[in-house]
Structure formats: structure tokens, C-alpha cells
Amino acid sequence: MLKDDILKALLDAGDYCSGQALCERFHVTRTAVWKAVAKLRDEGYTIEARQNRGYLLRNTGYLLSQASLDEAFGDQRFLRRWVFLQQTDSTNLEVKRAAGEGDEGPTLFVAEEQTAGRGRRGRNWSSPPGSGIWMSLLLRPKLRPERASMLTLVTALAVTDGIREATGLEAAIKWPNDVVVRGKKVAGILTEMSTDLDRIEFVVIGIGINVNTDSFPEEIREVATSLAIEQGKETARTPIIAAVWKQFARYEKLFEEKGSFTALKERYEALLANRGREVRVLDPDGEYCGVAEGITEGGELLVRREDQSLTAVRSGEVSVRGIYGYI
Secondary structure: OHHHHHHHHHHHHOOOEOHHHHHHHHOOOHHHHHHHHHHHHHOOOOEEEEOOOEEEEOOHHHOOOHHHHHHHHOOOOOOOEEEEEOOEOOHHHHHHHHHHOOOOOOEEEEEOOEOOOEOHHHOEOOOOOOOEEEEEEEEOOOOOHHHHHHHHHHHHHHHHHHHHHHHOOOEEEEOOOEEEEOOEEEEEEEEEEEEEOOEEEEEEEEEEEEOOOOOOOOOOOOOEOOHHHHHOOOOOOHHHHHHHHHHHHHHHHHHHHHOOOHHHHHHHHHOEOOEOOEEEEEEOOEEEEEEEEEEOOOOOEEEEEOOOOEEEEOOOEEEEEEOOEEO
């Protein structure tokens, strides 16, 4: 589309770009350029226009675009393809559609806005434009289906270390699929799988990170936060995306080579917010409390119950006791 071509031209220019130059480059009229710029402004881009100088894209460090992803991923060897979408229903659904069309992956979809984003157990995940990172990976791992669930733990490691690398914040993992900063949730992970008999056809790894959200509804204000709130400033998103997938490539390679979580267990436990803390487990057979001691090599959470028995939690909701009660 013309607006995407103009956006890339403005990003590449890094300075004013004349309207006439854009007309000549894309073989369109001045009116067509003006309409394309207007659409970009409607999408949230700040574009300054000056007579005799042209158009200038402001605050480029905080923008997401195909061009910014191209620059970030130019020298990596893990992803085969990456796609930026201004709007989609869900990046997880984008992955499923791509897999159905034969995409071999690893392919990453990043959206500025999701209209039907969701988290675990079908919960809605608010994902308005400009506020966060909404992305999903298509992966075709050579794993037995019963081991695919551990990719959630691999991803939690990657997101946590990626946030730490890009922002300096001391992010931690709340088992099994949340990332927290100072005890409040900043990111969630949703892993889905399609199998064919006894093999994995493909895996969808969806990640949502609250980056520049400046406030939350009252009902979740005490348990949710964003990177911008914790840093006290707006945060660029592309470096975080790049850092997450750099870490994922490293951790996923180790996981596939070993065929287990053994090589990653120590690092995971070092980042585990639950460890040594009182937790509440919402088990289908009944709720109970205990102290989290770490994880097994299969990725289960080890909980020392009040009767001193040790339980390996394989699934279910686990809340950590914090200053606001259980989160």
C-alpha cells in the first residue's frame, strides 16, 4: 500500500522528505501522498509538514513498523520471516492461518492493535494501539506433543530476560506463563498446539507485553503494570521485541538439543517470583496453600504443603502472596 511505502521512506530518510520527491519515487500525485500521510496520522504516527521542506516523521524510536522490524532482525538467523500488521483480530489467529497455508516458520507476527486478543482460559486481553507488544510465533518444533507445554516455560525465560536486557528492569517469572515487575503482571504468554497423531504439526506462541500503558482499570490496578509505569518514561518497543527473540532462539536451541528442561532449570528458578513464597493453588480437586520450592525438570511447580508433603503442580491457577494479598 502507498501509505506503507511512504512510512518506510520517511523512516529511512530520518529528516524532511519533500512531497515532490515522494510523488516521483512512487509515481503518484501530490493528493495521493497527502491522503496517505493523513491515514498514517490517523493510525497514530506524528508527521510534521513544512512548506518547502516536506514531511518529517517524529518519535521514530517509539514506532512499530515493518521497517523497524526489518532493521532489528536484519542479522539474526532464527526467524525465517516477520510480518508487521497495523491491525488484526489476533496474532495467534494469524499464525494459525499462516500454518494452514503451509508456512514452515519460524514466522513472527507483530500487531499494533488486536481487536480480539485473548489470554489463558479464553480471557480477553486488552491490546489497543501504541500501548504494548502483541506478537505470536509460528514454530514447528521436533518435539513429542507431551513436551510442547514446556515451550511456555522457555518463552517465559526469553520474555523475562529480554525485558531485563532492553530496559534494565528486574523482571521475574510467575509460574507458569506470566512475567512480573515488582510483583505486578507486565506480560502474559499463551501457547497453543496443533497435533497430527503422535507428532506436533505446529505450535503457536502468543505474547502480550504492557509497554506504554499509563493506567489500568481499578479492578486490576493493584496486580497489573507496564514497563513505562515502572521506568517512569515511555519505552521503545522494537528493542524489546528483538531482545525477546534473541533470548528465545538461544533457550529454544538448548531445549531442543537436550530434549528436556534440564539445561534451563537453574536459570528459570533464579528468575522465579514464586520461589520461597507462599502460594495458593486453585486445583480442580480443591484449593490449597504452600510454599513454592522450585520446578521439576518437567516444568511442574514444586509446592511444599502445610502438612510438609511435596506436590508437583502440573496445571491450574497459582497465585503468589504479595503486599496486596494473592496476585
